[in-house]
Amino acid sequence: MGSGKRGLIASAVIVVCAVTALAAPGTAFAAPTPTPTPSPGASSASPRTPVSNKDLEEVRQRLEKLYHAAAVATDEYNAAEEAAQKQSAEIVELAKRIVKGQERLAELRKRAGAAAAAQYRAGGLPDEAKLMLSDDPQEFLDGAGRVLQGERATKGLLGEMTRTQQxxxxxxxxxxxxxxxxxxxxxAKAAAQKKIxxxxxxxxxLESQLEKEERERLAELEEEAAYQAQTAWLDSGILKDLDTKASEQGRKAVEYATAQLxxxxxxxxEGPKxxxxxxxxxxxWASAGSGIPRTSQEQWKQLKRIDVAxxxxxxxxxxxxxxxxxxxxxxxxxxxxxxxxxxxxxxxGAGSMPILGVVRPDA
Incomplete structure (x- = not known):
């Protein structure tokens, strides 16, 4: 094995190892665990003024915005992760092609060298002299034909060597x-992670600054907001003519999601825990046999859109x-x-949040 070949294979192995390290699953998914801020009321001897429902509603809306921003950043993170996996696979494939191409080039060079040596050994007198001195002119002509074929084959080898090098x-x-x-x-993934x-x-x-009773009231406000949104959605009559029959794949997807409750x-x-x-x-949907985009934004862009009704x-x-x-x-x-x-x-409730639209993976 030539030094060039060993060097290329070593480089390919380094590429594969580096890609494997970058794409290793589970290494970048751990969510942060910040130290909670002690409740102000717990460290103060004087009683704290109770938080009004109006203030709690402001807290709820603020939390909603914070978690929405985290969701957007999560989509950015997931998109970067998905792209990284594809690019890693392409780099590995290219590394394999480079190794195979180098092996092919080495083989072609060896064959070309052997052909050149054979032609050198067959050299010497001009063809006219060889014909005059030959006892069997037909044998000379047959040999000349073989030499011509050899020259053409050598040119073919050189052409293939050039293409392989390219x-x-x-x-x-x-x-x-x-x-x-x-x-x-x-x-991009690191930046998205920081945002999240x-x-x-x-x-x-923000939540840690609330007393236990206030957090319970905040949860009630969240449930009430979701209930009101869902009620308004149902009151629109959206379910009246709704087709509730699932496809076979849709049924399997629902079964999978239900098992994750x-x-x-x-x-x-992405599971399983x-x-x-x-x-x-x-x-x-993967469990139902249909691969779909990883992120919510790509699911919206790439899958067939269906009217809510x-x-x-x-x-x-x-x-x-x-x-x-x-x-x-x-x-x-x-x-x-x-x-x-x-x-x-x-x-x-399906209407507990503002609906953008509906898509169907098995359309």
């Missing part, structure tokens, strides 16, 4: 481009103007979704 150069350029994209994606951690930490600190939300997670919103929907169990409902949240419709005006940090996979 392929290797292109593979190297492609690998370099993919590596640059991978590095840019890594930076910042928003979640701010939300947790009670599992914690974790940003960037924790999920974020699009992690749950993508895995539910035509949705059926298994369809995905996208929420907010930026498609930052997604849930699985299960029929009778209900959804299963992974809401946000601090919550678990749960059943909720």
């Amino acid at each position: 392929d290797l150069e292109q593979y190297a350029k492609d690998a370099s481009a993919q590596w640059q994209k991978l590095e840019a994606g890594r930076k 951690e910042k928003q979640i930490k701010a939300a947790e600190q 009670g599992k914690p939300y974790e940003w960037g997670a 924790t999920y974020d919103c699009s992690g749950l929907t993508s895995q539910a 035509d949705m059926r169990p298994g369809d995905l409902i996208l929420y907010n103007d930026d498609a930052s949240h997604v849930a699985l419709y299960i029929g009778d005006g209900a959804i299963i979704h992974a809401p946000r940090p601090g919550r678990t996979v749960t059943v909720a």
